[in-house]
Amino acid sequence: MIDFSRVQKELQECIKDIEASGIKVTPKGDNLSRLVGTIPGPIGTPYEGGTFQLDITLPDAYPFQPPKVQFTTKVWHPNISSQSGAICLDILKDQWSPALTLKTALLSVQALLSAPEPNDPQDAVVAQQYHRDYQTFVNTARYWTEAFAKTSSLGVEEKVKKLVEMGFPEPIVRSTLEAVGGDENLALEKLCSS
Amino acid sequence: MLNKDKQVDEGEAESSTSNLLPDWFYEIDNDVTDQQFDAESLELEKIPLIGDKEPLSVLEAEYKSGSPVWLEKIKFLEQKFNAIRRARGDGNCFYRCFMFSYFEHILETQDKAEVCRIKANVEDSRRILLGLGYADYTFEDLFELFLGQLECVLQGNASISHEELLVRSQYHRHSDSVVMFLRFVTAAEMRKRSEFFDPFVMGLTGSNVDQFCKSSVLPMAEESDHVHIIALSDALGVPIRVVYLDRSSSDNDGATVNHHDFVPGSGDSSASGWSSSSKVTEPFIVLLYRPGHYDILYPK
Numbered sequence: 001m002i003d004f005s006r007v008q009k010e011l012q013e014c015i016k017d018i019e020a021s022g023i024k025v026t027p028k029g030d031n032l033s034r035l036v037g038t039i040p041g042p043i044g045t046p047y048e049g050g051t052f053q054l055d056i057t058l059p060d061a062y063p064f065q066p067p068k069v070q071f072t073t074k075v076w077h078p079n080i081s082s083q084s085g086a087i088c089l090d091i092l093k094d095q096w097s098p099a100l101t102l103k104t105a106l107l108s109v110q111a112l113l114s115a116p117e118p119n120d121p122q123d124a125v126v127a128q129q130y131h132r133d134y135q136t137f138v139n140t141a142r143y144w145t146e147a148f149a150k151t152s153s154l155g156v157e158e159k160v161k162k163l164v165e166m167g168f169p170e171p172i173v174r175s176t177l178e179a180v181g182g183d184e185n186l187a188l189e190k191l192c193s194s
Numbered sequence: 195m196l197n198k199d200k201q202v203d204e205g206e207a208e209s210s211t212s213n214l215l216p217d218w219f220y221e222i223d224n225d226v227t228d229q230q231f232d233a234e235s236l237e238l239e240k241i242p243l244i245g246d247k248e249p250l251s252v253l254e255a256e257y258k259s260g261s262p263v264w265l266e267k268i269k270f271l272e273q274k275f276n277a278i279r280r281a282r283g284d285g286n287c288f289y290r291c292f293m294f295s296y297f298e299h300i301l302e303t304q305d306k307a308e309v310c311r312i313k314a315n316v317e318d319s320r321r322i323l324l325g326l327g328y329a330d331y332t333f334e335d336l337f338e339l340f341l342g343q344l345e346c347v348l349q350g351n352a353s354i355s356h357e358e359l360l361v362r363s364q365y366h367r368h369s370d371s372v373v374m375f376l377r378f379v380t381a382a383e384m385r386k387r388s389e390f391f392d393p394f395v396m397g398l399t400g401s402n403v404d405q406f407c408k409s410s411v412l413p414m415a416e417e418s419d420h421v422h423i424i425a426l427s428d429a430l431g432v433p434i435r436v437v438y439l440d441r442s443s444s445d446n447d448g449a450t451v452n453h454h455d456f457v458p459g460s461g462d463s464s465a466s467g468w469s470s471s472s473k474v475t476e477p478f479i480v481l482l483y484r485p486g487h488y489d490i491l492y493p494k
Binding site: 001003006009010013061063064094095096097098099100101 | 328329331332333335336367370374377378381408409412413414415
């Protein structure tokens with residue numbers, strides 16, 4: 001049996017603090033065991049400007065067992081599966097404590113975005129890229145943020161369409177956009193110079 | 195990877211005596227089918243969180259084919275103790291043993307002065323946690339539960355029997371809540387006196403008290419070391435004796451069993467043999483330590 005009165009208090013606390021933390025937790029439906037979390041991408045990282053959504057499921061023994069948390073927004077990060085959004089983070093596993101809360105858990109996920117731990121990877125492909133070609137990793141992560149975590153700005157598909165209309169072949173447009181982290185002008189520059 | 199260490203849910207026994215506890219302790223999850231419930235109950239029965247009192251001869255049977263040193267040591271224990279009560283080896287055994295032993299002691303002695311004394315210490319811990327910035331809703335219910343349980347073991351309107359105490363201690367949610375209460379109290383003490391505990395922690399893990407509390411005190415299932423015992427004993431003002439059953443052998447007279455008394459406020463705890471001088475503050479909580487595990491011992 002989930003301690004729902006505690007979950008209620010946790011949600012209220014998040015609302016009180018939303019201006020400062022930017023972290024949001026809202027119920028998915030009537031049932032408080034399924035929640036949606038939102039974290040802003042940390043400033044000064046390839047995730048800056050993105051808004052990331054997470055799916056939160058509370059096990060029956062919550063808070064004695066950790067909440068199950070995974071990204072629903074696609075993220076390019078060594079400790080987050082690029083396929084499923086699963087997160088490799090100790091406090092969501094054996095280092096969870098009932099002294100922690102949903103807000104502190106999401107703050108830790110946000111901190112993980114700022115400080116990847118590529119030696120304890122969830123996504124081996126991303127971790128390998130992080131080690132071997134850091135700049136490409138940063139560009140890809142930025143591109144994924146542009147493509148999947150931004151709702152208001154011009155979508156990637158529109159950028160692709162614009163550049164294709166200028167006469168560049170679509171596969172090259174896509175790979176160039178990805179290489180420069182989704183920046184349309186940089187992509188155009190690169191396409192013109194090659 | 196995320197789900198690899200999904201824990202096995204435990205059956206939860208129904209308990210319905212006192213409403214001193216939050217409602218959700220007594221709510222039975224209707225989604226659990228009878229079949230599931232039976233399977234979980236069986237699992238629970240196999241290794242209870244806190245077991246029944248058993249004669250010390252069960253230890254002898256356990257080590258029958260073991261090394262002679264162990265058997266000799268167990269013989270020695272049999273002279274001093276007549277029973278053992280086992281706890282499940284899930285990383286919380288120290289706290290579960292402490293909790294049960296303490297409540298059992300209050301139930302048997304009806305020591306009202308002791309209950310008054312410990313309540314003051316519990317209040318101190320609560321204040322420290324608030325001061326440290328822990329969200330009150332993460333620990334308030336656990337503190338209320340502990341204090342409620344304390345009232346229950348004192349004879350009065352809401353008093354409970356020894357059997358009921360055992361049933362509650364075997365009820366997963368209830369037992370885990372008291373374990374978490376004790377973890378909070380331990381962490382509060384360590385952080386309050388971090389200048390005292392920092393060197394211990396540095397030696398153990400190379401980190402500081404804050405980090406140690408996060409990684410080794412507050413998560414459920416993190417095992418307890420000397421440093422946890424010192425902190426809990428100091429925080430609650432309850433002396434604890436730990437009797438060591440391990441491979442070490444004493445230089446002089448062969449198989450003897452060492453113990454260590456954790457005496458609150460002494461700044462240091464005292465190790466000793468079984469000399470009569472150590473009887474000044476005989477701890478009423480006596481735990482048997484075997485590498486990685488604690489059980490409760492009952493002196494003769």
